[in-house]
Amino acid sequence: MSDNPVRGMDHIGITVADIEAATQFFIDAFGAKVLYDSLPLAGEDNEGTHNEQVLNLAPGTVVKAVRMLWLRHGPGIELFQMQGPTQREPVRPSDYGLQHFAVYVEDMPEAITRFERAGGKMFTEPQPLTFAPEKGEGNCFCYGRTPWGSVIELISTPSPLPYTQHTSLRRWKP
CATH class of the missing domain: 3.30.720.110 (Signal recognition particle alu RNA binding heterodimer, srp9/1)
Known part of the structure; x- marks a missing residue:
């Protein structure tokens, strides 16, 4: 066992306005594939103080969907579609x-x-x-x-x- 627990980069996270359009962009541009939906867009929204604390979200932010994409080489891409009161x-x-x-x-x-x-x-x-x-x-x-x-x-x-x-x-x- 190594004295350094870090093995490498697992994924990057990107918040997007439209998870379907962003998914299609990564498929078309880089040959990405959908691994799974952690929170499907058609499912229930995920909101509340727990998310606000765990993810350091602005109060009132709603997580609409979360999806993990696969790239042939390198880390995965985790897409988030959120709606918040103070997005930049x-x-x-x-x-x-x-x-x-x-x-x-x-x-x-x-x-x-x-x-x-x-x-x-x-x-x-x-x-x-x-x-x-x-x-x-x-x-x-x-x-x-x-x-x-x-x-x-x-x-x-x-x-x-x-x-x-x-x-x-x-x-x-x-």
């Missing part, structure tokens, strides 16, 4: 807190096509990775916004990353 727009990368997640892709043009066909919008064309520890032929990234406003980065590193010359540690790569 998704953050930008310059805001504090969790501001994006990255999806590793092998074919950047095809990934961008799928992302945009699913309703997302890329900010720019793919850009070369410019930080010295990441530079390499073909290593690139591209940020985009989902239809509901979350930011997702597409990243590809077909060339060895220079940082590997200085440490035995490695970034996780599917």
